[in-house]
Amino acid sequence: MDIPVAENVLGTLGAVCWSVQLLPQIIINYKRHNTEGLQGSMMLLWAAAGVPLGVYNIVEEFNIALRIQPQILTTLSLVTWAQCLYYGKGFSIAKCISAVVPLLLVLGGIEAGLIFALKEAKSRGLEWPFILMAVLSAALLAAGVLRHYWDIYVHRTVRGISFFFVGIDAAGDLFSLVSVVFGPALDVLGMVIYGTELVLWLGIFICGGIFNFAPWLRERSRKTESPQEVDSVMLHPMPSSTSVFRTVSGNVVERRGRRFAGGSENTD
Template sequence: MDNPVAANVLGTLGAVCWSVQLIPQIIINYRRHNTIGLQPSMMMLWAWAGVPLGVYNITKKFNVALRIQPQILTLLSLITWTQCRYYDKKWPISRCLLVVIPIALVMAGIQIGLIFALRAAHSSHLTWPDTLMAVLSAALLAAGVLRHYWDIYVHRSVRGISFIFVGIDAAGDLFSLISVFFQPRLDILGMVIYGTELALWTGVFACGGYFNLLPWIKQNLKPSSESDLSSNASEPPADSTTQPVHGISLQNMPSSTSVFRTPSSEIAVARIRAGFQDVEDERDAVS
């Protein structure tokens, strides 16, 4: 379905969503001067995902917004990754720049080289390089999201995940996916790239419904007498979202202030805060 205006508008919305989801994280990191709860591996995977995605979108002559979108993803992901090194690993600024600038230059060089290589492959009527770029893009984007699945599986909790920003990221995938649909030629691989991450984010939302919404519905549908009995019970109900993990109750954890915090990192934050509280209690006892 050839509709250049719709393709550009939707592609722009996709690029804006992918920017909006990371810019608040960068601002949060700067204001609180730490990146506790953020997974640097996720940021680096997304940074590298922008390389084959950019190659694919440019060589397939997608609309301008979809060509720029991977560059924005790589840039913002690298900035966020650098903040992780600076704030949490205590790298000096000079070391951060000495590491991240060569990485960025290597990424740019690889992308430019692959663009020329794929154009030469197109002139020779080879299709497997396009498939390779699409697979790499989808795999790297998915790898960043799969960290959430691992933590959800291990801790049986979605505590700490910011569903607002997950929704923004998923919306970026959806807009980009529809934008590809409005290209002059329907590109199945391009739809697979964005559709893969969209499907994974949808799964995270489904986990949120299972671990948060479903127990809430069951609790509110209980008869009043049953609710009174449960409230008077000596032990709390066996709910995976309220069970303590290594002495830390997930129910009492504060809401996440990170955009892409995972359950395991939420537990790490709770441990740190619990340690600070113990120190304060000891000080109060001494005084």
């Protein structure tokens, strides 16, 4: 079966975006040495979502890029979850590895078993297993993003998550969605999987504009304040999602945490 060039190109772009989507978040976590605001449960939900998504994409014979895409999602999600354990809960590196590696192996084993099971179901003409995999994929991906909606509702800011990461992830969803549209046959369930998460990420962007960018822009436009006061404006008592919107109070929280952990701090 010939797969259209457009499907391959768009699927590859989607896979590339999903390959690097969590890297900006991982780098930000490392640089600031905390995962405040980042939901560890979101990472676990995404890691789990990679299983039914991988099964669906492989058995439905999507292009190669979309078949490996879920495996990358699961792996990077577990790496980010390990950061949540290390920075957020104080786990040692050994404990993080002992938590992540067995879980990765279990998820991989479950996916392999389900692939064989769904291939058998496909040969018998059964449709409900595919519907189940698609629903599970969409539900787990959506649940992961929805954890941030609750955090936004509680704290009235988009905190702990990189907007660059959100943009890459949303682009990956968009490219993957269009790739499914250009496939040999229109796969409605595949469109639902990627379309659901895309809509939720767009909502995160809107919340970021309302709660993060708009207040920052208003403060920057105040002509009566000195430049030093403008740069030191407090938008929220917690560190926000990007270095552009980091606040003084957030830095104070981090400095206090480092004092507590190390006993002293070099203020130079």
